[in-house]
Amino acid sequence: MTRFTAPGVATLVLDSEGLSRWIERDRRTAALIEAARRAGARLVISANTVLEVAHPKVDRPRLRWLLSQVKVEPVSQDGAHKASALLIRAGMHGHQHALDATVVEAALRQTHPVVVLTSDPGDIDRLSDHQVRTIPV
Numbered sequence: 001m002t003r004f005t006a007p008g009v010a011t012l013v014l015d016s017e018g019l020s021r022w023i024e025r026d027r028r029t030a031a032l033i034e035a036a037r038r039a040g041a042r043l044v045i046s047a048n049t050v051l052e053v054a055h056p057k058v059d060r061p062r063l064r065w066l067l068s069q070v071k072v073e074p075v076s077q078d079g080a081h082k083a084s085a086l087l088i089r090a091g092m093h094g095h096q097h098a099l100d101a102t103v104v105e106a107a108l109r110q111t112h113p114v115v116v117l118t119s120d121p122g123d124i125d126r127l128s129d130h131q132v133r134t135i136p137v
Contacts, residue, residue: 017119
């Protein structure tokens with residue numbers, strides 16, 4: 001069993017790889033999410049993450065069910081401006097990192113401490129200026 005290694009974490013944010021692995025029933029990811037829930041953490045994703053995981057072979061019923069289990073944070077005009085500012089501060093280009101920036105922007109709005117389950121821990125660390133913790137998937 002995977003131990004959730006972030007005691008006191010209030011919020012667990014999933015990026016697209018975290019959500020994809022949860023959809024695919026990856027054991028490690030499922031164990032991390034379950035441990036976070038047992039620890040009382042809220043589960044959150046950015047609305048853009050839904051777009052990122054969409055493809056013809058995704059299990060749509062499972063995706064809908066999983067989305068009912070999490071808080072889906074909208075990407076507003078203000079949020080887009082804040083995500084853009086994160087990109088600029090980090091010296092990163094929107095074309096390659098825009099969706100990561102919206103994940104970080106949503107994460108920064110959550111009750112801290114926040115952990116992001118991600119395939120891009122370096123990018124998330126850089127965009128968040130290490131204000132959130134990352135767990136690589």
